[in-house]
Amino acid sequence: MKTTYREAMRAAIRDAMRRDERVFLMGEDVGRYGGGFAVSLGLLEEFGPSRIRDTPLSEAGFVGAGIGAALGGMRPIVEVMTVNFSLLALDQIMNNAATLLHMSGGQFNVPLVIRMTTGGGRQLAAQHSHSLEGWLAHIPGLRILAPATVEDARGMLWTALEDPDPVLIFEHGSLYNVAGELADDAGAVDIDTAAVRRPGADVSLITYGGTLPTTLDAADALAGEGIEAEVLDLRTLRPLDDAAILATVAKTHRAVVVDEGWRSGSLSAEVSARITESAFYDLDAPVGRVCSVEVPVPYAKHLELATLPSVERIVAAAREAVGSHG
Amino acid sequence: MTEHDAAQAIAADPEHVRGLLRQMVRVRRLEEQCVELYSAAKIRGFLHVYIGEEAVAAGVMSALRADDAVVATYREHGHALLRGVSASAIMAEMYGHAEGCCRGRGGSMHLFDAATRFYGGNAIVAGGLPLAVGLALADRMSGRDRVTVCFFGEGAMAEGEFHESLNLAALWGLPVLFCCENNLYAMGTALDRSESQTDMALKASAYEVSAWAVDGMDVLAVEEAARRAVDAVRAGGGPHFLELRTYRFRAHSMFDPELYREKAEVERWMERDPIALLRTALEASGELAADQWDALEREVGAEMAAAVEFAEGGTLEPVEKLTRFVYSEREPTARESGDRAPGVRGSR
Numbered sequence A: 001m002k003t004t005y006r007e008a009m010r011a012a013i014r015d016a017m018r019r020d021e022r023v024f025l026m027g028e029d030v031g032r033y034g035g036g037f038a039v040s041l042g043l044l045e046e047f048g049p050s051r052i053r054d055t056p057l058s059e060a061g062f063v064g065a066g067i068g069a070a071l072g073g074m075r076p077i078v079e080v081m082t083v084n085f086s087l088l089a090l091d092q093i094m095n096n097a098a099t100l101l102h103m104s105g106g107q108f109n110v111p112l113v114i115r116m117t118t119g120g121g122r123q124l125a126a127q128h129s130h131s132l133e134g135w136l137a138h139i140p141g142l143r144i145l146a147p148a149t150v151e152d153a154r155g156m157l158w159t160a161l162e163d164p165d166p167v168l169i170f171e172h173g174s175l176y177n178v179a180g181e182l183a184d185d186a187g188a189v190d191i192d193t194a195a196v197r198r199p200g201a202d203v204s205l206i207t208y209g210g211t212l213p214t215t216l217d218a219a220d221a222l223a224g225e226g227i228e229a230e231v232l233d234l235r236t237l238r239p240l241d242d243a244a245i246l247a248t249v250a251k252t253h254r255a256v257v258v259d260e261g262w263r264s265g266s267l268s269a270e271v272s273a274r275i276t277e278s279a280f281y282d283l284d285a286p287v288g289r290v291c292s293v294e295v296p297v298p299y300a301k302h303l304e305l306a307t308l309p310s311v312e313r314i315v316a317a318a319r320e321a322v323g324s325h326g
Numbered sequence B: 001m002t003e004h005d006a007a008q009a010i011a012a013d014p015e016h017v018r019g020l021l022r023q024m025v026r027v028r029r030l031e032e033q034c035v036e037l038y039s040a041a042k043i044r045g046f047l048h049v050y051i052g053e054e055a056v057a058a059g060v061m062s063a064l065r066a067d068d069a070v071v072a073t074y075r076e077h078g079h080a081l082l083r084g085v086s087a088s089a090i091m092a093e094m095y096g097h098a099e100g101c102c103r104g105r106g107g108s109m110h111l112f113d114a115a116t117r118f119y120g121g122n123a124i125v126a127g128g129l130p131l132a133v134g135l136a137l138a139d140r141m142s143g144r145d146r147v148t149v150c151f152f153g154e155g156a157m158a159e160g161e162f163h164e165s166l167n168l169a170a171l172w173g174l175p176v177l178f179c180c181e182n183n184l185y186a187m188g189t190a191l192d193r194s195e196s197q198t199d200m201a202l203k204a205s206a207y208e209v210s211a212w213a214v215d216g217m218d219v220l221a222v223e224e225a226a227r228r229a230v231d232a233v234r235a236g237g238g239p240h241f242l243e244l245r246t247y248r249f250r251a252h253s254m255f256d257p258e259l260y261r262e263k264a265e266v267e268r269w270m271e272r273d274p275i276a277l278l279r280t281a282l283e284a285s286g287e288l289a290a291d292q293w294d295a296l297e298r299e300v301g302a303e304m305a306a307a308v309e310f311a312e313g314g315t316l317e318p319v320e321k322l323t324r325f326v327y328s329e330r331e332p333t334a335r336e337s338g339d340r341a342p343g344v345r346g347s348r
């Protein structure tokens, strides 16, 4: 059946709520408003205000309360409207969710899922356009997911809820309206492995989340000039699927990492470092990177477009990788 | 204000009261224009309009001195305009043009203007409150008698930053006027679903801040309250808090289907349209003849038409300048200079 990323995510929440009565959804405007991005539209009517729980503007409070509820035996899905506002809850995420298990000597695990929208591209200017999943992927104790397809939007949530530890799900704002084919019996998917979204032999384009469609478009453009790119979707940003990264590099000998985060200290830096650490002698070219320009994302459309990774920049980086000889 | 009080205020200075009417009409027409331009895809991103709430900005701004400071939210077109930012600079900003008040970097939610001490537009709810505290701290430490006014929605009062800011301002006796624009909703969340105590002035007074509620649809009442509060703050009376009871007539943003409130409720509030209320009061006092109103509308219409024309004729900031303003552009000091180019600190 044809579905959108938004509908797939909603189906995943509905499914989880039906399967396990410990599951509830909590966040700003998830109920009466219908969700900041309309993901939870209609769920209040189906599950009622106790389980589709509107919160005040209190990110630190309700994310922390989600951690507490998880400790207390519930299986909360906390929705933070966007990653930009999660900064107000960063203390709870980093100092409580990510550390309690270790600090308590293994006594207190936190089975919590936090969902949030991420990314730019909609002319919302700096304070609403951050891509900070790479930052959060820095933190041991968290699992970080970036569903980029309708299957993953539909399937990652349940697996995340079964995880005994905190899982953060990043939904890129540009993906909600993307439509795709979903099997009628689509269900849970693994949250451990990266996936090859397009096979190719000439260069590996490694990406995740909101830049997957852009990267696939770039691969199409490259095919037009005779360059067959393999596109690897990381899917899980922490822990990274090293085996899949090394396998694609072993096949193509050239890699370009595409990441909407800023280049310095980014997830792309981590992926690139792992390739040079473990597959240096497989490489025929330096690892390339296409990241956001290091500027707070500007409002004006032409400036925003120039800031974010684009098909043109990915194609150029891939050409450069293929053109150089090791 | 009672009708009697309003009549007295009008009789005392009809020109001034007509000026307040004009200010509200300017904000209304600017934003009606913005909504139209949004539909025409000239303005993009998020657009939050203030239609229905104009009396708040008009009344408070009227009580300020030119050297006072203002901090606002993402619903701040009216605040910027009435603080003295030109409609043209605001409109060009929303077009994303280099002639905009932030050179196209900020857009609707991030209007800034140093000349009028307008410290923004802030798209993070409650993000402006600590800034206001700090601006006031700087004035206090420098011995200046300036006031900082901070606008925020009632939704912001659930954030920690609100509570931390009120406590700091009160603890240190800082010259801040906190203006809570209580329009009863934070996106789709009604006040009584977000606050255990819905009397916002009472809540603020827990921090030992003088606080009271005002009819935010009555610009004369807002102005009088703001005067009293600003004077007290300037005189060293410590932070004050006004709860301005108002209502937003339009959706939260251009994406809001308004599932959370009844049409009838909106219509009830529209009967208290601040512009209509003041216009009626002026007419009842014989201080607004039909041709005066027509002239006001005509002049404001011309101002907004000129703003759109200015924005239409604007230019795009060259892409080569994308990374300007990430760091300050200034001559390096002797210690830093080394062999780096001026203004360049570190790499990229």
Ligand SMILES: Cc1ncc(C[n+]2csc(CCOP(=O)(O)OP(=O)(O)O)c2C)c(N)n1
Binding pocket: A028, A057, A059, A081, A085, A088, B075, B123, B124, B125, B126, B152, B153, B154, B155, B156, B157, B181, B183, B185, B186, B187, B252
């Ligand atoms: C910290 C933070 N959380 C969430 C949001 C999303 N958001 C934007 S406006 C808004 C409602 C704010 O309501 P209120 O403070 O009452 O101001 P109003 O819009 O009514 O003027 C929300 C939830 C945000 N911008 N910042």
Ligand SMILES: [Mg+2]
Binding pocket: B153, B154, B155, B181, B182, B183, B184, B185, B186, B187
């Ligand atoms: Mg409000």
